[in-house]
Each structure stands twice: as structure tokens, then as C-alpha cells.
Amino acid sequence: MALLEVDDVVVKFGGVTAVNHATFTADSGVITGLIGPNGAGKTTCFNVISGLQRPTSGRVRFTGRSVTRWPVHRRAKHGVGRTFQRLEAFGSLTVRDNVRVAADIQGGPLAWLRPDLGSGRSGRLAIEALLDRVGIAEYADERADSIPTGTARLLELARALACDPKLLLLDEPSSGLDETETDAFGDLLKDLASEGCAILMVEHDMDLVMAVCDEIHVLDFGTIIASGDPAEIRNDPAVQRAYLGYAEVEDDTSVMEAIS
Amino acid sequence: MSSLFAFTLLGLFTGAAYAIVASGLVLTYATTRVFNIAHGAFGMVLAFTFWDFTQRQGMPTLLSLFLVLGVVAPAIGWFIQRFVTKGLGEGPVSVALVVTVGLLVGLIGLAQYIWPPEPRILLPFHPETGWQVGETYITAHQLITIICSIVVAVGLYVLLNRTRIGTAMRASVDNPELLKLFGGRPDTAASLAWAIGMSLAALGGILLTPVVGLDYYALTLLVINAYAAAMLGRLKSLPLTFAGAMGLGILESWAVAYLPTEGFWSTIRPVIPALFLFAIVVVMPQAQLRIGQVKGIVSAPVPNLRKSMGWGVVLLVFGYVLIGAVSRADVLLIGVAATYAMVMLSLVLLTGYGGHVSLAQFTFAGVGALAYAKLEEPNLTGLVLSAVIAAGVGALVALPVLRLTGLYLALSTMAFAVLMDKMIFQADYAFKFNGVLATERLSIAGIKIESDTSYVWFMVLCFVVMAVALLTLRRGALGRLLIAMRDSPSACGTLGLDLRWFRVGLFSASAGMAGAAGALFAGLRGTVGAADFLYFQSLLVLLLAVVFGVTSVTGALLGGTALMLLPVWQSSSPELAGLLFALLGFGAVLLGRDPNGIANNVFKLGRWGWGRWGGDVLGDLDERVGGRLAAITRGLSGNLMRPGSPSPARSVDDEIAADELDAPLAGKVV
Numbered sequence: 046m047a048l049l050e051v052d053d054v055v056v057k058f059g060g061v062t063a064v065n066h067a068t069f070t071a072d073s074g075v076i077t078g079l080i081g082p083n084g085a086g087k088t089t090c091f092n093v094i095s096g097l098q099r100p101t102s103g104r105v106r107f108t109g110r111s112v113t114r115w116p117v118h119r120r121a122k123h124g125v126g127r128t129f130q131r132l133e134a135f136g137s138l139t140v141r142d143n144v145r146v147a148a149d150i151q152g153g154p155l156a157w158l159r160p161d162l163g164s165g166r167s168g169r170l171a172i173e174a175l176l177d178r179v180g181i182a183e184y185a186d187e188r189a190d191s192i193p194t195g196t197a198r199l200l201e202l203a204r205a206l207a208c209d210p211k212l213l214l215l216d217e218p219s220s221g222l223d224e225t226e227t228d229a230f231g232d233l234l235k236d237l238a239s240e241g242c243a244i245l246m247v248e249h250d251m252d253l254v255m256a257v258c259d260e261i262h263v264l265d266f267g268t269i270i271a272s273g274d275p276a277e278i279r280n281d282p283a284v285q286r287a288y289l290g291y292a293e294v295e296d297d298t299s300v301m302e303a304i305s
Numbered sequence: 306m307s308s309l310f311a312f313t314l315l316g317l318f319t320g321a322a323y324a325i326v327a328s329g330l331v332l333t334y335a336t337t338r339v340f341n342i343a344h345g346a347f348g349m350v351l352a353f354t355f356w357d358f359t360q361r362q363g364m365p366t367l368l369s370l371f372l373v374l375g376v377v378a379p380a381i382g383w384f385i386q387r388f389v390t391k392g393l394g395e396g397p398v399s400v401a402l403v404v405t406v407g408l409l410v411g412l413i414g415l416a417q418y419i420w421p422p423e424p425r426i427l428l429p430f431h432p433e434t435g436w437q438v439g440e441t442y443i444t445a446h447q448l449i450t451i452i453c454s455i456v457v458a459v460g461l462y463v464l465l466n467r468t469r470i471g472t473a474m475r476a477s478v479d480n481p482e483l484l485k486l487f488g489g490r491p492d493t494a495a496s497l498a499w500a501i502g503m504s505l506a507a508l509g510g511i512l513l514t515p516v517v518g519l520d521y522y523a524l525t526l527l528v529i530n531a532y533a534a535a536m537l538g539r540l541k542s543l544p545l546t547f548a549g550a551m552g553l554g555i556l557e558s559w560a561v562a563y564l565p566t567e568g569f570w571s572t573i574r575p576v577i578p579a580l581f582l583f584a585i586v587v588v589m590p591q592a593q594l595r596i597g598q599v600k601g602i603v604s605a606p607v608p609n610l611r612k613s614m615g616w617g618v619v620l621l622v623f624g625y626v627l628i629g630a631v632s633r634a635d636v637l638l639i640g641v642a643a644t645y646a647m648v649m650l651s652l653v654l655l656t657g658y659g660g661h662v663s664l665a666q667f668t669f670a671g672v673g674a675l676a677y678a679k680l681e682e683p684n685l686t687g688l689v690l691s692a693v694i695a696a697g698v699g700a701l702v703a704l705p706v707l708r709l710t711g712l713y714l715a716l717s718t719m720a721f722a723v724l725m726d727k728m729i730f731q732a733d734y735a736f737k738f739n740g741v742l743a744t745e746r747l748s749i750a751g752i753k754i755e756s757d758t759s760y761v762w763f764m765v766l767c768f769v770v771m772a773v774a775l776l777t778l779r780r781g782a783l784g785r786l787l788i789a790m791r792d793s794p795s796a797c798g799t800l801g802l803d804l805r806w807f808r809v810g811l812f813s814a815s816a817g818m819a820g821a822a823g824a825l826f827a828g829l830r831g832t833v834g835a836a837d838f839l840y841f842q843s844l845l846v847l848l849l850a851v852v853f854g855v856t857s858v859t860g861a862l863l864g865g866t867a868l869m870l871l872p873v874w875q876s877s878s879p880e881l882a883g884l885l886f887a888l889l890g891f892g893a894v895l896l897g898r899d900p901n902g903i904a905n906n907v908f909k910l911g912r913w914g915w916g917r918w919g920g921d922v923l924g925d926l927d928e929r930v931g932g933r934l935a936a937i938t939r940g941l942s943g944n945l946m947r948p949g950s951p952s953p954a955r956s957v958d959d960e961i962a963a964d965e966l967d968a969p970l971a972g973k974v975v
Contacts, residue, residue, distance in 0.1 A: 146789040159782060
């Protein structure tokens with residue numbers, strides 16, 4: 046039994062079917078990629094998993110329990126963390142305070158009433174360590190609405206990590222990062238997975254996906270059209286059609302170059 | 306059976322009039338996303354205008370009707386949309402609410418100024434005509450009302466579904482920018498919606514005036530009926546709004562017919578719209594969290610503990626000197642100002658920090674006062690218990706709207722304020738109708754604070770304690786959470802924060818603060834009654850809090866003082882009483898977009914003066930007395946100038962802080 050099981054999920058917006066009977070899993074210690082063309086329903090899947098969107102039908106199971114009807118915060122408390130494609134950093138707080146908010150929320154209502162009078166030294170050190178690990182320590186004192194997009198994505202990652210998630214949903218985490226930063230980011234993901242975290246990632250950077258993912262699901266028009274490891278996905282004709290339209294494709298390598 | 310039929314029919318007539326008012330409300334809200342709390346107030350002013358045309362100017366009824374519905378009302382609607390509410394829909398809900406509450410108060414003031422209180426009668430149309438249908442007598446006025454509502458329903462249907470501009474109106478709800486790209490004109494659509502909405506408010510007001518009377522407040526409160534009806538259609542669907550209006554009209558009619566005319570049930574009639582509203586809100590489905598909202602906003606910086614304590618001591622000393630210097634009557638007025646300031650402090654927490662609007666804050670003070678009077682525990686325990694009871698009532702009000710968004714919470718608070726004002730406070734188990742309850746002053750550790758001067762000073766002390774506590778919380782985890790929640794509720798949810806309970810907790814804490822203020826007020830007055838806690842007072846509290854700055858403690862202090870002075874000025878020149886309301890209301894319309902309010906300008910002035918002269922004086926002091934005194938002065942004046950910049954030294958940080966203060970409450974208002 047996998048940590049996360051998405052079972053036959055359908056999401057309809059009026060007459061549009063955004064997700065069409067999608068079934069896939071993500072497991073602890075594994076980096077799972079969710080790829081597909083724009084509008085394929087990847088972010089909607091994330092919203093269903095994290096609880097921001099009720100599915101029209103189907104089930105989501107997490108740690109073996111059905112969480113389909115659970116509200117967002119309850120899933121978060123049980124270990125579902127996520128970042129957003131359209132950034133949701135707390136713009137008027139500093140980078141450090143963004144992460145502190147996450148820690149505060151974990152602390153519970155009584156901790157909120159505690160004034161900041163030099164208490165909680167250990168917690169503060171943990172936050173600095175987290176910022177350092179993600180690689181944004183130098184931005185700690187800047188307002189979150191003034192930092193570059195790539196940095197803000199890393200900030201969202203740090204914020205999610207502060208909640209100590211079992212499952213991490215990353216929505217296009219590498220867009221806005223340069224090549225060196227992307228490499229470092231890939232290493233960070235592998236690190237997190239080796240610590241036992243399940244990572245499910247929507248990503249357009251195929252080099253990164255192929256380099257770090259252990260398993261990949263391909264979504265097209267709301268339907269999972271292929272699942273497998275990077276090599277299988279690379280050679281799957283259905284995937285090639287989805288990415289290049291319905292033209293006949295003969296040369297595999299040229300297709301993959303086109304994708305990346 | 307036949308009487309049931311008769312009363313149902315009667316209910317349909319009122320329902321038809323409600324439907325007309327409500328459809329105007331839905332039309333403006335759906336097209337521009339601005340909920341016009343002043344919808345009923347506009348209906349009231351236009352009904353007065355109609356009275357003026359027909360009775361005072363003596364114009365023929367049809368001509369007056371045409372002038373009011375076809376010229377005056379659309380012109381006002383166009384003007385309001387163009388110059389007052391334009392762009393409010395894209396901003397935070399709280400700003401739009403404050404601006405329209407400002408309109409409401411301003412219109413009531415204006416009406417009182419133009420048409421001073423005196424009995425006025427607006428006859429029904431064709432008062433002598435009527436028909437006997439079975440056992441029921443139907444008047445021409447009722448028939449006209451029904452016909453009007455049918456015409457409105459059909460007209461709106463054709464407009465929205467069969468015309469180009471109607472399609473544009475429906476499209477501009479979802480995405481005005483996109484509409485513009487496709488060659489539509491969202492501004493025209495919005496103006497038309499407001500023009501029609503205003504005419505419908507006028508028509509409904511005129512049709513209902515023979516029933517409810519030509520009264521400033523009764524017609525203004527029609528907005529609650531309209532809102533209750535519109536809620537059935539989630540402020541979107543016109544057919545459901547009509548159904549809701551008819552249902553409400555019939556319920557009211559049945560209540561008149563079948564409920565006892567004595568005791569508890571007799572008081573229920575005026576609050577049926579409010580009860581109807583709560584019932585609908587409870588069964589409404591959960592609102593979905595929105596992702597991808599506007600963010601990157603202000604947070605007025607907060608002074609540190611040393612500065613806030615320092616200023617607290619200054620205020621206490623100033624209060625002590627002032628209380629000693631003025632007459633007894635004025636001492637009591639200072640106590641009243643402290644009460645208002647404390648209630649506004651509760652709004653600083655809820656509105657200034659939390660971004661939620663309450664239109665019932667003074668009602669919660671009333672709950673606190675009632676609890677204090679009934680408990681008969683004139684000591685700290687009684688004070689705390691009163692606050693806890695008010696907090697509990699606040700939680701009860703917030704609970705039904707737990708699953709909904711801020712707009713519904715604010716509107717429900719208005720219904721709650723009316724409910725308390727018209728029913729609960731006047732009930733026999735509370736203050737009684739026109740009655741008062743005696744209250745004693747507080748004792749602490751067995752020592753009673755008997756004299757006016759010491760009691761009022763104690764109230765100032767309470768304000769200072771509350772303010773310092775509030776600022777301390779604001780600097781800590783709670784303050785960060787409040788900002789985070791305004792910046793991105795969705796992100797807070799995915800980090801594990803239960804937004805629903807957080808909101809209830811916030812609302813309840815704020816109600817508790819107001820309740821404590823009310824309990825202290827009860828002790829100050831010696832007797833309290835329902836008349837001390839009218840729902841209208843809550844609107845004034847909100848407006849003055851926003852005008853003077855709802856994001857800072859200083860704003861609450863200034864606002865409280867101003868609200869205390871308002872009736873003093875009004876009684877010194879009664880003929881201008883209405884005009885003062887109008888000034889206040891329309892002032893709030895102008896200033897509502899900047900919740901940092903007048904206090905912010907005081908800070909700016911202080912900073913400017915400091916930069917010009919303060920620095921030099923300080924330099925001198927530094928040389929003579931050494932840095933110590935200077936450091937203290939610097940700490941104190943830093944706070945005066947601006948709540949919470951790290952230090953008065955002009956650093957880059959300060960410039961940012963100053964800019965932040967200029968920005969609106971939450972999000973960017975275009």
C-alpha cells in the first residue's frame with residue numbers, strides 16, 4: 046500500500062472535465078513526477094490531493110485512510126505539504142517570518158499568544174538551518190514579495206518543510222531557477238527522498254524530471270496516458286503523441302530533444 | 306383555511322416589494338462585486354424625494370414617479386458607480402463594506418438635514434380602489450406592487466439574456482479585463498447596473514413606504530430583507546432571489562396572523578428578516594478557498610514593548626491631569642470616550658489586523674454591559690465574566706458563517722445587531738422595553754472605585770492595558786499569523802491552519818474586548834438600558850475607527866474621543882445634527898480606502914517635525930546630559946510619529962515602513 050493513492054478521481058468544472066478517472070500513487074522515499082502538456086489537469090490533481098478542490102467522484106487515500114472529505118488543514122496536519130504554481134508566499138512578511146508562520150501553526154493556539162520575548166531559541170535555530178538547507182539564507186530578512194520568483198519557490202518549499210511533511214507536492218518548483226540552482230535543487234530533492242519523504246512533482250523541465258524522478262505519470266486532457274520509470278516514459282509512443290500532437294513520430298531521440 | 310389563503314396573499318404583496326429591492330441589490334453586486342449596504346438607505350432617500358416631489362412641490366404622481374425612477378435614481382446610481390464604488394470590487398471586501406456603510410450613515414444624515422423629523426404621510430397609490438376576492442380585500446396598491454414585480458422580473462430577464470449590454474453585464478462579473486479585450490465595455494455595464502439597481506431601490510422604497518412608514522431607519526433596514534432574500538440565490542440568482550423575497554414576505558405575514566400579540570412572540574416580527582437570514586446562512590454550502598489572490602500588502606509596523614509602555618504611561622499621566630482639571634460632567638465624557646476607544650481597539654484587532662468587518666461591535670459592548678448588570682458581581686471577576694460572555698456570543702454569531710467568506714460574516718453581524726437591538730435587549734429578561742438596569746462600580750480587592758475621577762482614570766488604565774497587550778500579541782506569533790492569513794488563506798490552510806476556527810476565535814476575542822468595554826461603561830453610568838446600544842451606534846463606531854485609523858492604537862484613541870464629541874456637537878447645534886452624520890459618512894467614503902486613517906497623518910506630521918527640529922534639540926541634549934535621556938526621548942517620540950518603526954533614525958527600513966502605511970488595508974485597491 047502506497048503512502049498516497051489517488052483512486053479513480055474525476056473533477057468536472059461545469060461541462061469541462063479537468064481530471065478524468067485518474068489513478069496513481071506516490072510512495073515514501075520515492076520521487077514521482079506528474080507531467081503533461083499545459084491544461085492537462087496536473088494542478089487540479091494537486092488541489093484534489095491537498096484538499097483545496099473536492100473531486101466530483103473518486104477517492105484519495107493517505108497513509109491508508111480515506112481523506113477525500115477531509116478539509117485542507119487536517120490533511121496538512123497529517124503530513125501533506127505543498128507549494129503553489131502561482132506563488133502563495135506571504136508577501137508582506139520577511140522570508141524568515143514566512144517559515145516561522147509555518148512553525149507557529151504547528152505550535153497550536155496556545156503558542157500564538159506567546160509574545161516574542163527571546164523565547165524559543167531552538168525553534169529559531171531550526172528555521173535558520175532550514176533556510177540554509179534550501180539555499181535562501183541570504184534572503185532571510187527581505188520581504189517575500191521583493192525576492193525573485195525562483196527564490197520564492199524555494200521559500201515555499203522551506204515553508205512546507207517546516208511542517209515536517211510525509212508527502213510533498215511540488216508544483217513546478219524549478220521554474221525561475223538557473224542551471225546551477227536547478228542542479229542543487231535536484232540534489233536537495235534526492236536528499237529529502239532518502240530521508241523518507243514522498244515527493245510528487247509537477248514539472249516542465251524534462252532534464253530535471255528525467256534526472257531525479259523514480260517514477261513518472263503522464264497526464265493528457267485529464268487522463269493518465271502512461272506510467273513508468275523515465276526510460277519507459279521516454280520511449281512511450283502515447284507520450285510522444287501527447288507532446289507533439291498527433292503527427293507520426295519515428296525518431297525517438299529527436300522527440301525527446303524537442304520536449305526538453 | 307381561507308384566512309391562511311388571505312394572509313399568504315398579503316405576504317405575497319410585501320414579498321413582491323422585497324423582490325424588487327432585492328433584485329436591485331443582486332444586480333449591482335453581481336455586476337461589480339460591491340455589496341451595497343446602503344441599498345436600503347438609497348431607497349429611503351429616494352422615497353423621501355418622491356414625497357418631496359408629490360407632497361411639497363405638488364407635482365402629479367406619475368410625473369414624480371417618472372422623475373424619481375427615470376432621472377434622479379439612475380443619475381445617482383451612475384454617479385456612485387463612477388466616482389465612489391468604482392474599482393472597489395477588486396479590492397478587499399472590508400474596504401467596500403466600510404465605504405458603503407459610510408454611504409448609509411451619510412444618507413441618513415443627509416435625509417435628516419434636508420427633511421427634518423416631522424410626521425409625513427405617503428399615501429398608497431389609488432387609496433380608494435380595491436376589490437373583494439372571496440374573504441380577502443385586495444387594494445389597488447397591492448395589485449400595482451405585484452404587477453411592478455412581474456414587470457421587473459421579466460424586464461431583468463430580457464435585459465440579461467436577450468440584449469448585448471445584458472450579456473456584457475453577466476460577463477463582467479467573471480472577468481472585466483477579458484470583456485474589455487473582446488470589445489465590451491465593463492464600465493458601461495457597471496454604470497447601467499447601478500443605475501437600474503438604484504431605480505429598483507427607489508421603486509421598492511416607494512411601494513413599501515405606505516406599509517413601513519416614511520422613516521429614515523425603517524426603510525434603510527430594508528437592505529437586511531433584501532439581503533436575506535438574495536442569500537437564497539447566493540447573491541447571484543435572480544429567480545431564487547424572487548423566491549426568497551416571496552418566502553420572507555409570507556413568513557412575516559403569517560407571523561402577524563398566527564403568533565400571539567403578547568409577550569415574547571410579539572417582539573419577533575421585526576426580526577424575522579434577520580432570523581430568516583441566519584437560517585439560510587446555516588444551510589449554505591461551504592465556500593471554496595480561492596487561490597491566486599492579490600497579495601503583498603501593508604502591515605502597519607508596531608511599536609516595541611518599551612515604546613508602547615512608555616506611551617501608555619504618558620497617556621495615564623495625561624489622563625490624570627485632564628480628569629483633575631475638568632468639571633464632573635466632562636469627567637464622565639472622558640469615561641465615555643475611553644469606552645469607545647476600547648471598543649475601537651477591538652476593531653483594531655478584528656478589522657485592522659484581521660481584515661474582517663463587524664457591524665455589531667457596540668452591540669457586543671451591550672452584551673458585556675447586560676452581563677455585568679445581571680451578574681451583580683461588581684469586581685474583576687464580574688468584569689472578566691462579562692467579557693467571556695460577550696466573547697461567547699461573538700463566537701455564536703461567527704459560527705453559522707464559519708464556512709463562508711468575510712462578506713457574509715459582516716452582513717450577518719448587521720442582522721445580529723438589529724436582532725439584539727429590536728428584540729433581545731428590549732425583552733423582559735434583559736433591559737426591558739424602555740427600561741434600565743442599575744449597575745454598581747467595580748471594586749478591586751475589596752476596595753470600591755467609587756469617585757468619578759478615580760473610576761474614569763481606571764478606565765483609561767484599562768484602555769492602556771488592553772492596548773499594550775494587543776500590541777504585544779501583534780508583535781508575536783499571532784500578529785504574523787494574521788498577516789499570513791490575509792496574504793494567502795490557501796497557503797495557511799496547506800500549512801495546517803484551520804481558518805474557520807481561527808476566524809471564529811478572532812471574532813470572539815474581539816467581541817470579548819468590546820464586552821469588557823461595555824461592562825466598564827455600565828459601571829460608569831450607574832444605569833444602562835437598551836437605548837445605549839442601538840445598532841446604528843455600531844456603524845458609527847466602525848466608521849470613526851476607520852476614519853481615524855483602524856490599524857493603530859492611536860487611531861482607536863482619536864476615534865473614541867471623536868465619537869464621544871459627536872453628540873456633544875450635535876446637541877450644541879441640533880439643526881446641524883444630520884449634517885454631521887452626513888459629513889462623517891461621506892468622510893468615511895473618502896477615507897475608507899486608507900484604513901490607516903487620520904492617525905497616519907498625525908504620525909507623518911510628527912515625523913516631519915522630528916526631522917526638522919527634533920534632531921537638533923536631541924543633539925544638544927546628547928552633548929549636555931549624555932545619551933541616556935536622549936535615548937528615552939527618542940524611544941517615546943518614535944512611537945508618536947509612527948506606530949512601530951524600529952527607531953526614529955531615518956533608515957531605508959523607515960522609508961519602507963512609511964510607504965506601507967500609505968497603502969490600503971489589504972490588497973491593492975485600484
